[in-house]
Amino acid sequence: MKNTNILINRLLKYGLYFALLIIIVFFAYIAPSFITANNFIDMLHTLAPNLIMISGLAFVVLTGAIDFSVGSIAFLAASIGTYLMVVQKVPLIITLSVIVLSAMIAGFLNGIIVEVIKVNPLITTFGTMLAYRGLGYMIGGAKYTPIPESLAQLHNVKIGFLYMDTAVAILIVVILYLIQYRTVFGRHLMAVGNDRENARKLGVKTSSISIRAFVISGFFAGFGSIFYMIQGGYMTPRMGQGLEFTGIAIVVIGGISLFGGEGSILGLLTGIFTFYIVENGLQHIGVSPYIYPFLRGGIIFLAMYADSLKTKFHSLRKVRT
Amino acid sequence: MRKNRIKIFTGLLIFVLVFVACTTAAAETFGADETVSEEPTAKSEITIGLSWNRKDLQLIEAWEDYMALHAKALEDEKGVTINWVINVADGDVTRQASNIEDLISQGVDVIIARAEDGAAICASYNAAKEAGIPFITFDREAQGCTVDAHVGADSFNQAVSAGEAFADLLEANGVKGKCIELLGDLRDQNAVNRSEGWAKVEAERGAWETVLQVPTEYNPDIFISGTKNGFASNPDVNCMFIVTDAGWGLVQNALDEIGKLAKTGEEGHIWIASQDVDIPGYQGLMEGYMDVSTSYDAYYHALEVVKAAYTLAMGESLENNIILVPGRVVTSENVRDTTDLWARDYGDYQE
Numbered sequence: 001m002k003n004t005n006i007l008i009n010r011l012l013k014y015g016l017y018f019a020l021l022i023i024i025v026f027f028a029y030i031a032p033s034f035i036t037a038n039n040f041i042d043m044l045h046t047l048a049p050n051l052i053m054i055s056g057l058a059f060v061v062l063t064g065a066i067d068f069s070v071g072s073i074a075f076l077a078a079s080i081g082t083y084l085m086v087v088q089k090v091p092l093i094i095t096l097s098v099i100v101l102s103a104m105i106a107g108f109l110n111g112i113i114v115e116v117i118k119v120n121p122l123i124t125t126f127g128t129m130l131a132y133r134g135l136g137y138m139i140g141g142a143k144y145t146p147i148p149e150s151l152a153q154l155h156n157v158k159i160g161f162l163y164m165d166t167a168v169a170i171l172i173v174v175i176l177y178l179i180q181y182r183t184v185f186g187r188h189l190m191a192v193g194n195d196r197e198n199a200r201k202l203g204v205k206t207s208s209i210s211i212r213a214f215v216i217s218g219f220f221a222g223f224g225s226i227f228y229m230i231q232g233g234y235m236t237p238r239m240g241q242g243l244e245f246t247g248i249a250i251v252v253i254g255g256i257s258l259f260g261g262e263g264s265i266l267g268l269l270t271g272i273f274t275f276y277i278v279e280n281g282l283q284h285i286g287v288s289p290y291i292y293p294f295l296r297g298g299i300i301f302l303a304m305y306a307d308s309l310k311t312k313f314h315s316l317r318k319v320r321t
Numbered sequence: 322m323r324k325n326r327i328k329i330f331t332g333l334l335i336f337v338l339v340f341v342a343c344t345t346a347a348a349e350t351f352g353a354d355e356t357v358s359e360e361p362t363a364k365s366e367i368t369i370g371l372s373w374n375r376k377d378l379q380l381i382e383a384w385e386d387y388m389a390l391h392a393k394a395l396e397d398e399k400g401v402t403i404n405w406v407i408n409v410a411d412g413d414v415t416r417q418a419s420n421i422e423d424l425i426s427q428g429v430d431v432i433i434a435r436a437e438d439g440a441a442i443c444a445s446y447n448a449a450k451e452a453g454i455p456f457i458t459f460d461r462e463a464q465g466c467t468v469d470a471h472v473g474a475d476s477f478n479q480a481v482s483a484g485e486a487f488a489d490l491l492e493a494n495g496v497k498g499k500c501i502e503l504l505g506d507l508r509d510q511n512a513v514n515r516s517e518g519w520a521k522v523e524a525e526r527g528a529w530e531t532v533l534q535v536p537t538e539y540n541p542d543i544f545i546s547g548t549k550n551g552f553a554s555n556p557d558v559n560c561m562f563i564v565t566d567a568g569w570g571l572v573q574n575a576l577d578e579i580g581k582l583a584k585t586g587e588e589g590h591i592w593i594a595s596q597d598v599d600i601p602g603y604q605g606l607m608e609g610y611m612d613v614s615t616s617y618d619a620y621y622h623a624l625e626v627v628k629a630a631y632t633l634a635m636g637e638s639l640e641n642n643i644i645l646v647p648g649r650v651v652t653s654e655n656v657r658d659t660t661d662l663w664a665r666d667y668g669d670y671q672e
Binding site for chain 1: 376377378379381382411504507532533534535536538539540541542543544545546547549550551553554556567570571573574577578599600601604667668669
């Protein structure tokens with residue numbers, strides 16, 4: 001019995017890496033162009049803006065809450081930024097600061113609604129997801145707007161062999177990892193996610209921690225939107241659409257439990273890599289376009305199922321011990 | 322006390338936010354009179370009810386503005402006052418049904434609806450029919466019922482005309498194409514029609530071979546990754562078909578990053594065919610990076626739907642109940658001379 005438990009535990013812990021390895025070998029075998037350094041560098045470049053945008057979301061999920069509004073916050077902040085840059089000709093440095101600041105305010109508002117007015121995070125962020133996007137459309141006019149050349153030209157800047165956005169995204173994940181494990185705030189974050197009531201009894205200011213997590217989520221949504229615009233050269237009305245679901249799926253695939261208090265920020269790298277590698281591999285082997293949505297859906301389902309199995313397994317173990 | 326003040330402040334903030342956001346969805350009116358007369362006097366005045374499923378694209382603003390423009394011209398020509406009642410459903414199928422119920426209860430003379438769901442709109446059509454109000458679907462066809470009229474783009478022939486012009490271009494330049502096709506959302510009938518139109522010309526003319534199809538779902542990431550991966554796995558690719566040139570800026574950056582961005586006539590030029598002449602596509606054609614696109618003519622869609630609405634509201638019948646605007650082939654050569662392109666009116670491009 002003990003051996004079975006260990007096996008299940010290991011499978012749930014390392015199964016994703018094993019699956020990832022099989023996927024890589026499979027695609028490499030079918031399409032040699034897949035297993036090249038350039039392809040991996042390009043893939044990391046493509047996923048970098050989304051990785052930045054959802055990195056803060058991971059903090060919210062760690063507290064046991066959810067944030068559906070990440071994509072809309074990114075869109076709203078970018079709409080404000082584009083309006084300032086393109087229409088009002090505001091200097092770039094001020095515009096970029098406003099983008100990040102407005103995203104933080106949007107995150108703060110989420111936190112206040114959840115913690116002060118006591119509305120369920122799912123309902124709150126579902127509502128603000130619609131409201132923020134609506135505001136963004138009003139400000140930006142829902143059109144494809146080219147960003148200034150001085151900003152757009154950064155899209156192919158490299159630091160060493162990595163694109164700038166990839167380097168920034170990796171740095172952010174490392175910093176957030178250190179915050180999670182090396183700071184009091186990080187420990188409190190995990191405590192709130194593990195058992196909010198107990199954390200409160202132990203003196204953790206649970207509401208404050210939760211609000212800060214939402215502000216951080218907003219900050220990175222806004223920050224990521226800047227790289228998103230740089231990469232495409234345009235502010236697009238579709239920015240962040242669908243990120244509410246893929247973002248959460250990536251966080252969960254990365255091992256962060258939807259129930260909070262479990263998982264490492266570093267898992268985000270595995271999560272997003274898994275999500276993108278399948279898409280990338282399919283594009284290399286040239287399968288029927290109808291297979292893509294099936295596989296995307298399958299990955300999300302498997303991730304959610306594995307998360308629920310993991311939670312069940314851990315609860316059972318807690319009861320037994 | 323302090324906590325209460327925070328609550329009041331937050332409540333006010335939410336109220337303002339929701340209020341501001343709701344204004345996009347709230348009923349809007351324009352025209353001579355905002356109130357709807359229940360019985361227009363001998364049709365010297367008609368009221369058109371317009372139900373948008375959502376208003377998340379500049380194209381929709383363009384449609385609405387052009388409709389107002391054409392209605393004004395019709396007013397002057399026919400001596401009839403045209404009033405509008407407009408509502409927006411924000412992508413919510415049930416809300417659109419309720420919005421159309423509102424239009425019916427206000428007694429409009431004709432309803433134009435851009436359906437969020439082609440099947441669900443049939444219930445609204447039936448309700449309008451019972452009330453004796455003619456019903457026109459706009460841009461997106463109803464599925465499962467035959468409404469009084471449909472006005473939209475002919476997405477299949479749009480792709481065929483772009484494909485024919487593209488085949489001519491490749492043949493004239495002695496190029497045998499190997500193309501990547503960036504598809505749209507496979508749930509979108511227009512996207513599927515475009516792909517089928519492209520495939521039809523490919524089969525008939527043999528001017529190119531599509532070596533890779535990438536479904537983008539209109540997701541900006543996939544426009545970029547699909548382009549890069551397509552070239553990585555098929556290094557001899559020399560052409561692309563992009564489902565909508567709204568995604569041109571993304572493809573342009575991807576081509577730039579892999580050293581494949583060159584204007585027509587320059588060495589290493591990738592031949593590009595697309596659809597819509599959206600704002601980025603207009604720019605791509607003007608700059609000479611894109612070769613062919615077929616316009617998604619918001620100006621003419623609006624003209625046709627206003628004419629159809631006027632005819633039905635006057636109790637007359639239409640010659641054709643399905644009015645499809647085919648679009649015009651726009652190339653980097655003729656883009657400057659092509660009139661009534663909405664991307665020119667609404668974009669910020671300057672030469």
